[in-house]
Amino acid sequence: MSNIAEKLYTIRYKVDENSHLIIKDQDVCLHCETKECQFFCPAEVYQWHDEEKMTSVAFENCVECGTCRIGCPHYNIEWVYPKGGYGITYKFG
């Protein structure tokens, strides 16, 4: 068994300082009943924090698949590609 941290460790990343994923409105997350981005993202990018009342975005883990953009029930994620040359680089593909 390998966990998600071990899986992501197999991918080479070149991390930009700015996130290419932006939560449009944290208030929408607060009222979101399912907060399902925490489940469907294959790279565990999104996490809801009860105390801070916010969704954190670990964009440095992102594998650029696009699931969150389509899956977010409120289309609350602004999704663009990382800058040219940044983000993931697969070895096998």
Next chain:
Amino acid sequence: MATERFDAIIVGGGPAGSAAAYTMAKAGLNVVLIERGEFPGAKNIFGGVLYRKQLEDIIPEFWKEAPLERRVVEQRMWLMGKDSVVTMGHRNEAFKEPANAWTGLRVKFDQWFASKAEQAGSLNIYETVVTDLLREGDRVVGVRTDREEGDLYANVVVVADGVNSLLGKQLGVHHEWQPDQVSLAVKEVIAMPKEKIMDRFNLEGDEGVTTEFIGQLGGMAGLGFMYTNQETISFGVGVMVSDLKRTKIRPYDLIENVKQHPMIRKMLQGGESKEYAAHLIPEGGFHAIPPLSGNGWVICGDAAQLVNFVHREGTNLAMTSGKYAADAIIEAHAKGDFSKDGLAGYDRRVRESFIHKDLKKYQGLHGLLNDIDPKLFDRLPAALNDAAYQMLLIDGLSKAEKQKAAIRGLREAAGGTANLVKLGIKGWRAING
């Protein structure tokens, strides 16, 4: 960047983009191919099957130089029960010469294909994101990139930016895909000594085997795959995004769960996972295909939802659509007409080809899969496995009793005889309609 004007700009260095760039460059057009990754293929994954026919039409005898893994001589289909499987398949020496398909890995393959375009004269630019389409009136006239002074102009832009196709959305030819129009594939490339792979899958030389499995995959309607490469196995699971949303099963937990199935575990044991990857697959089918061309633009490959998910064909449709787009642009170039009318040769070629015909054939399937209770994908293979087990188990019950029980089990799994018949008819219509 130079402000020179190109005959065509190709956005995306995947199979569709490289096929278009190669075909146009070879015909003497002045083309630029823009890829956002460090190199073509850096961002790309697929299950792992490359078909001969469509690439051969672009580059004859490509197999003599392209980086391919194994020649597919056998296709297996596994219907999974919880701890069991009903297997089907076909192996044939005839698949060797000429080869029907190879397994492959995209990092190597896409680099090779893009380099062929470059050798033919395409100017390939990497590490560059196309952020906008430039327009004059109702015409696309170029692209804006994230490079400084990064505007480029051309008579036509080939949009081959993959399943997410942000440019397709900008064009307005498609809106956002719906969660039931795309599936998420999670994949691992698992290293294993060559001899072990060959022994385990009964292979000699460069023979390879593909295995697809459906059924009880952690409670979801999904399709799994396991393909033999030279020294690795491509293993993964694809599930509709709508199902992920519904079940709240984490994709990385799902792939781990599927690996624990006794059939899978024994095929993979001793292997070491070298890479994890995730990618969307367009599965909207025929009705999700957007308009394919307009004034100064064409759209190809995944960006245009050109995937036959029933037969897991994608890269071949991408290559063919890229080639057809290029052929049409070459004609438009000769006429000097890059309007929608001038580029209509692309739509016509696609319409007259296997792409349109195959996707049309399965047009009802997408709706059917949405109509069916998702639990059926669990229950039917389970009932089938149970029936096989009971029929083969010698326990003193008569064969007639066993047969009756097996039929009852299948009927119950489908939710009654009427449902079973309805499902059969609907399924038949969906693939033959």
